[in-house]
Amino acid sequence: MTASGLTVRDLVVTYDGTTTAVAGVDLDVAVGEVVALLGSSGSGKSSLMRAVAGLEPVAAGTVRWDGADVATQPVHRRGFGLMFQDGQLFPHRDVAGNVGYGLAAAGVPRDRRVARVGELLRLVGLEGYERRPVSTLSGGQAQRVALARSLAPEPRLLLLDEPLSSLDRSLREHLAWELRRILRATGTTAVYVTHDHDEAFTVADRVAVMDGGRLRQVAAPQELWTAPVDRAVAAFLGYSPFLPATVDGGAARTVLGPVAVPEHLEGTTSLQVGLGPGALLVGTEGVPATVRSRRFRQGRAEVMVDLPGGQRAHALAPAVLEPGQVVHLRLDTARAVVVPGGG
Numbered sequence: 001m002t003a004s005g006l007t008v009r010d011l012v013v014t015y016d017g018t019t020t021a022v023a024g025v026d027l028d029v030a031v032g033e034v035v036a037l038l039g040s041s042g043s044g045k046s047s048l049m050r051a052v053a054g055l056e057p058v059a060a061g062t063v064r065w066d067g068a069d070v071a072t073q074p075v076h077r078r079g080f081g082l083m084f085q086d087g088q089l090f091p092h093r094d095v096a097g098n099v100g101y102g103l104a105a106a107g108v109p110r111d112r113r114v115a116r117v118g119e120l121l122r123l124v125g126l127e128g129y130e131r132r133p134v135s136t137l138s139g140g141q142a143q144r145v146a147l148a149r150s151l152a153p154e155p156r157l158l159l160l161d162e163p164l165s166s167l168d169r170s171l172r173e174h175l176a177w178e179l180r181r182i183l184r185a186t187g188t189t190a191v192y193v194t195h196d197h198d199e200a201f202t203v204a205d206r207v208a209v210m211d212g213g214r215l216r217q218v219a220a221p222q223e224l225w226t227a228p229v230d231r232a233v234a235a236f237l238g239y240s241p242f243l244p245a246t247v248d249g250g251a252a253r254t255v256l257g258p259v260a261v262p263e264h265l266e267g268t269t270s271l272q273v274g275l276g277p278g279a280l281l282v283g284t285e286g287v288p289a290t291v292r293s294r295r296f297r298q299g300r301a302e303v304m305v306d307l308p309g310g311q312r313a314h315a316l317a318p319a320v321l322e323p324g325q326v327v328h329l330r331l332d333t334a335r336a337v338v339v340p341g342g343g
């Protein structure tokens with residue numbers, strides 16, 4: 001079978017022969033698929049992306065496209081597009097001059113170029129902006145132009161490095177949806193580097209969690225959220241705290257009650273349970289706990305409680321409660337996750 005799309009095998013990237021930024025990564029990206037590389041600062045995601053692009057030398061391993069090694073191809077011969085945090089538009093060209101730049105360089109005739117630029121500007125929501133100087137654009141508009149420019153030559157793979165990081169939160173959220181729509185509409189194959197969970201989950205078909213130069217798990221957003229492979233991945237996604245559990249048949253029993261052991265962990269004798277956002281609810285009955293502190297967030301009252309056993313956790317409350325109050329907790333098991341290992 002011919003591998004199609006991007007195939008990365010045993011990839012290693014080092015700096016100065018001392019820092020290992022990418023420590024042996026395997027990654028497949030199918031044609032038309034969008035994969036997000038998600039990890040905290042220094043996890044190696046930019047180094048991996050840059051090595052795929054050809055911007056960073058590969059210390060070991062291979063990068064293939066449709067089965068062919070691209071190692072000997074310089075950046076501009078790989079047919080890969082790049083988009084960065086700061087879109088780096090050409091300041092002395094207008095919007096059309098920026099979007100059409102790669103087309104002009106490739107010798108596309110003027111009338112076809114004009115039509116293609118118009119089509120791309122429509123796609124990114126900037127219809128009629130052709131003659132605008134790029135200095136008059138907002139940050140969000142500039143990134144839309146940068147996206148249109150990188151899509152113009154129809155790259156076989158688009159590599160995006162934190163493309164929304166310089167924008168404020170609400171714009172970032174909106175543009176993440178837009179990016180998803182645009183990448184789908186154009187059938188673009190893409191690798192999307194981000195440290196923002198929501199962005200990765202919004203844009204990507206599959207999310208690759210990176211830590212310490214390695215990929216810890218690659219899965220579709222829902223699968224990643226509901227079945228993180230281990231405590232480290234679950235904690236990175238936002239599960240906290242992790243309750244010790246005793247395994248009893250098909251249940252992992254905790255101080256807050258039992259959680260069903262998922263099929264992929266059946267037979268594992270050492271398990272723990274991570275609490276996701278909203279997993280604990282203050283109610284009229286359930287396990288007693290003491291309120292430590294409280295806050296009001298996004299229209300909901302939340303309390304920090306001491307659980308039996310001493311761990312602290314957040315719980316959603318029906319009303320604002322006072323520190324010192326004893327409340328009763330109910331566990332919404334659909335928002336908890338079972339992972340291997342002792343507590």
Ligand SMILES: Nc1ncnc2c1ncn2[C@@H]1O[C@H](COP(=O)(O)OP(=O)(O)OP(=O)(O)O)[C@@H](O)[C@H]1O
Pocket residue numbers: 015016019020021039040041042043044045046047048195
């Ligand atoms: N040009 C460089 N020279 C030396 N070390 C580098 C260089 N670039 C990155 N590193 C190191 O390689 C490791 C991985 O960095 P990388 O930038 O790939 O991570 P990242 O996950 O993309 O982080 P960030 O989101 O902060 O960019 C880090 O330890 C970093 O300090």
